[in-house]
Amino acid sequence: MPPADLAEALAAEPAPGLRETAPHSAHLALRAAHAAYESRFGHVFVICLDAYDPAEHPDQVLAGIRARLGHEPDQERVTTADEMRRLARGRIIGLISDS
Numbered sequence: 001m002p003p004a005d006l007a008e009a010l011a012a013e014p015a016p017g018l019r020e021t022a023p024h025s026a027h028l029a030l031r032a033a034h035a036a037y038e039s040r041f042g043h044v045f046v047i048c049l050d051a052y053d054p055a056e057h058p059d060q061v062l063a064g065i066r067a068r069l070g071h072e073p074d075q076e077r078v079t080t081a082d083e084m085r086r087l088a089r090g091r092i093i094g095l096i097s098d099s
Contacts, residue, residue, distance in 0.1 A: 009084050010080070015034050015044045015046075016047060030058065036065070037069060046084055047061060050090045
């Protein structure tokens, strides 16, 4: 995915979050992790969670951010593009399945 296309897609992508009923401390931890990620890479963190039970999403998001903060920018650009493709594929499948 060319950098300009990736930047455009990322600009429209919401950051994965928590349910409102999650503990305040979990919201704080996730906000801090997102801020660290965005500071390092200059864009929102994206991850495809289709393979996980919704109860596992917060842990997967935090683990993903922590692991990927160690990436070099070029490596993270590739990982982010892969995650965006997974998200798009899942959304397309969802649209087709709902028809």
